[in-house]
Amino acid sequence: MSFIRTLLRHTAHNKLLLTGFLLSIFIEVAYFVAAPLSLKYLVDKAFMPKDFQMFLMILGVLFVSGLIYICAGTFGDYALGRLSGDVIRTLRTKLFTHVQRQSFSFFQHYKLGDLVTRFSADMSSLESVIRHSSPLLLKETLNIVLGLVMLALIEWKLTLAVLAGTVLMFVGPKWLQSRAEKEQTAYKQAQEQFSNTIDEMVKGYKTIRGLHQQSRFRERAGKQIQDLFSFGLKLHMTGSLMERLPLAALLVLNGTMIGFGGYLIFHDEMTVGDFMAFLTLFMFVGQSGSHLTALLPHFVESRVSFNRIGEILDHEPEVSEPPNPAELPKSIRSIRMEQVTFGYTEESTQLSDVSLEIAAGSYVAFVGPSGSGKSTALQLLSRFYDPKQGAVSINDCDLRTVSEASLRQTSALVTQEAFLFNTTIRDNLLLDNTQATEADMVEAAKQANIHRMIESWPEGYDTPVYHEGGSLSGGERQRLSLARALLRNPRILLLDEVTSALDPVTEADINELIVRLRSRMTIVSVTHRLASAMNADHIYVFENGRIVESGTHQELLREHGLYFRLWEKQHGFHLSRDGLHATVDGERLAKLPFFQGMELPLLHNIASLFSTETSKEGDTIVSEGEAGNKFYIIVRGKFEILKHLPGQGEVRVAVLQDGDHFGEIALLNNVPRNATVKALCPSVLLSVRQEAFQHLISAYPQILTVLQSTLQQRM
Numbered sequence: 001m002s003f004i005r006t007l008l009r010h011t012a013h014n015k016l017l018l019t020g021f022l023l024s025i026f027i028e029v030a031y032f033v034a035a036p037l038s039l040k041y042l043v044d045k046a047f048m049p050k051d052f053q054m055f056l057m058i059l060g061v062l063f064v065s066g067l068i069y070i071c072a073g074t075f076g077d078y079a080l081g082r083l084s085g086d087v088i089r090t091l092r093t094k095l096f097t098h099v100q101r102q103s104f105s106f107f108q109h110y111k112l113g114d115l116v117t118r119f120s121a122d123m124s125s126l127e128s129v130i131r132h133s134s135p136l137l138l139k140e141t142l143n144i145v146l147g148l149v150m151l152a153l154i155e156w157k158l159t160l161a162v163l164a165g166t167v168l169m170f171v172g173p174k175w176l177q178s179r180a181e182k183e184q185t186a187y188k189q190a191q192e193q194f195s196n197t198i199d200e201m202v203k204g205y206k207t208i209r210g211l212h213q214q215s216r217f218r219e220r221a222g223k224q225i226q227d228l229f230s231f232g233l234k235l236h237m238t239g240s241l242m243e244r245l246p247l248a249a250l251l252v253l254n255g256t257m258i259g260f261g262g263y264l265i266f267h268d269e270m271t272v273g274d275f276m277a278f279l280t281l282f283m284f285v286g287q288s289g290s291h292l293t294a295l296l297p298h299f300v301e302s303r304v305s306f307n308r309i310g311e312i313l314d315h316e317p318e319v320s321e322p323p324n325p326a327e328l329p330k331s332i333r334s335i336r337m338e339q340v341t342f343g344y345t346e347e348s349t350q351l352s353d354v355s356l357e358i359a360a361g362s363y364v365a366f367v368g369p370s371g372s373g374k375s376t377a378l379q380l381l382s383r384f385y386d387p388k389q390g391a392v393s394i395n396d397c398d399l400r401t402v403s404e405a406s407l408r409q410t411s412a413l414v415t416q417e418a419f420l421f422n423t424t425i426r427d428n429l430l431l432d433n434t435q436a437t438e439a440d441m442v443e444a445a446k447q448a449n450i451h452r453m454i455e456s457w458p459e460g461y462d463t464p465v466y467h468e469g470g471s472l473s474g475g476e477r478q479r480l481s482l483a484r485a486l487l488r489n490p491r492i493l494l495l496d497e498v499t500s501a502l503d504p505v506t507e508a509d510i511n512e513l514i515v516r517l518r519s520r521m522t523i524v525s526v527t528h529r530l531a532s533a534m535n536a537d538h539i540y541v542f543e544n545g546r547i548v549e550s551g552t553h554q555e556l557l558r559e560h561g562l563y564f565r566l567w568e569k570q571h572g573f574h575l576s577r578d579g580l581h582a583t584v585d586g587e588r589l590a591k592l593p594f595f596q597g598m599e600l601p602l603l604h605n606i607a608s609l610f611s612t613e614t615s616k617e618g619d620t621i622v623s624e625g626e627a628g629n630k631f632y633i634i635v636r637g638k639f640e641i642l643k644h645l646p647g648q649g650e651v652r653v654a655v656l657q658d659g660d661h662f663g664e665i666a667l668l669n670n671v672p673r674n675a676t677v678k679a680l681c682p683s684v685l686l687s688v689r690q691e692a693f694q695h696l697i698s699a700y701p702q703i704l705t706v707l708q709s710t711l712q713q714r715m
């Protein structure tokens with residue numbers, strides 16, 4: 001078993017303790033095996049001839065060897081504790097460090113529950129086998145071997161008969177082993193799935209309650225608990241069969257031994273003392289045999305656990321530290337992507353032949369439609385992935401040759417998620433930054449416009465954060481994660497949609513901060529909102545994984561290309577500072593296909609028919625199949641369009657963002673929604689009801705014609 005090999009490998013370095021432990025086991029076993037022999041001598045040499053001196057001598061020997069046995073056992077327990085603790089500590093550390101080294105794809109493949117189960121349930125089963133089952137295995141095997149030798153010394157013929165029957169004890173468990181392994185694997189998988197559900201239930205508790213999804217989750221958990229019950233029952237039954245079959249074999253053996261032993265006594269080939277010693281020793285060996293088989297289910301479980309942990313340890317990170325990593329210089333000249341092609345999987349391509357150069361100290365924006373590859377390009381700049389072809393470099397230094405520590409000191413990434421640790425605000429800001437003073441921390445918080453807010457909390461910088469930042473607002477979280485990045489004083493600041501989920505005031509604030517920072521560091525910002533990018537020194541426009549345009553805001557507008565079209569789409573909306581009230585210009589409405597050619601005064605009237613709606617992440621705006629009675633324009637936010645496709649279930653078919661519209665088909669009578677629309681972040685919409693539109697349609701039949709042709713295209 002490779003598990004035993006691993007065990008030996010991890011304990012071999014502590015030779016003295018290991019030898020002491022093995023010796024203690026040997027003494028224990030020798031005592032147990034030899035003790036029944038005392039019966040033979042007591043009966044044949046002391047009791048039968050009534051030799052009191054011999055009796056005292058045997059008693060003395062028993063007492064001294066009992067004392068040695070107790071001392072050896074105590075030392076053995078200590079040695080085992082140290083050795084097994086050491087193995088588990090090494091394995092836990094190895095697993096943790098290995099998981100930490102992994103690339104993003106690993107965390108996409110393994111869910112939280114998968115990993116937690118491996119760190120907890122699987123490690124515990126290994127721990128129990130290392131601490132209890134392995135030493136028992138050793139002891140019981142030695143018991144059997146030594147016991148059999150002793151039995152042979154007492155009466156070899158009887159021993160041979162018994163030995164032949166012993167084979168029976170191991171046939172059943174061997175036969176059941178592969179079944180037990182399969183059941184164990186199924187049980188562990190069910191544990192993982194249940195852990196994943198608990199994880200979602202805790203993290204998504206607001207969404208679950210908000211959307212009243214408790215019963216769906218209860219149903220899912222109920223099914224998983226039922227699976228745990230069924231797999232657990234099967235496992236229990238197989239385990240108990242593995243223990244019971246050898247016991248049945250033992251009963252047969254007992255009968256054989258008493259029968260054959262009796263025959264030998266009646267024919268004077270064995271003394272009564274020999275028989276009693278044989279019987280006691282045989283009971284003892286039999287007990288060891290059944291202990292051994294009782295250990296089998298634990299070994300099966302630990303083997304499955306060991307393989308599951310091994311699967312993680314065998315997973316090599318795709319992005320690894322080079323053997324002799326280079327350090328990035330203090331001053332940065334440029335960041336380059338040269339003919340970069342990249343795909344998240346072997347088969348897919350998310351970036352094709354992307355080349356760009358970012359001068360040190362400049363502020364660069366990546367813009368483009370959803371899914372065009374902006375964030376992917378940023379992740380390559382952070383070396384969360386390596387390109388399939390081409391190179392990403394800083395100062396002509398390929399990132400694949402640079403040490404991770406040096407890269408992370410040079411650049412800091414802030415993402416939309418703004419993850420915070422469950423500790424105080426101070427610890428969240430400082431992390432391991434021992435060089436930053438209290439004044440530095442306050443300065444960074446001031447720059448990110450969060451200092452006053454922190455000070456207004458009763459515990460100030462010592463305020464604890466709960467639920468990974470869920471106890472704070474999105475804006476507070478984002479400002480804190482910006483302050484954290486600034487405190488590290490990076491030379492390159494990478495921002496991934498940092499303002500997309502924020503209210504207009506916070507967004508404007510953060511955009512101002514970026515403008516202030518641009519002289520101090522190189523900034524690369526991914527955003528789908530062009531108003532946030534217009535101040536950039538240079539803008540790269542992505543479409544289908546390629547850079548299709550680049551230049552300043554003005555240059556790009558003059559090109560009348562994709563950027564211009566996106567700008568036109570996002571322009572013409574007004575949002576109040578609190579983000580709760582939006583309006584749209586008549587000119588903007590004129591760009592919608594079904595309003596084209598209408599006079600401006602009428603469009604202004606139509607604009608006044610719209611009312612503002614806000615939605616939270618996860619809110620369903622429209623549901624496939626329901627009767628629709630509203631048309632929507634997205635003022636700001638992100639929505640996914642989901643459709644039920646035959647054989648595939650609900651599938652995301654598109655993502656809509658600022659300036660996009662949906663639901664116009666519902667403005668026709670009795671047309672059900674042909675897709676579900678869900679908010680991916682806090683969003684603001686303008687909507688108009690069907691009734692309000694009816695008189696327009698009758699006055700302007702062209703609206704109806706265009707809507708009908710849109711409907712035909714989409715069905």
Ligand SMILES: Nc1ncnc2c1ncn2[C@@H]1O[C@H](COP(=O)(O)OP(=O)(O)OP(=O)(O)O)[C@@H](O)[C@H]1O
Pocket residue numbers: 108344350368369370371372373374375376377528542655
């Ligand atoms: N981790 C991932 N694994 C597989 N595919 C991914 C992964 N992340 C993104 N993609 C896919 O890669 C493509 C580009 O995604 P990316 O996030 O870079 O686009 P984007 O322009 O930033 O869009 P958005 O603004 O919607 O995030 C999309 O088709 C997306 O579905």
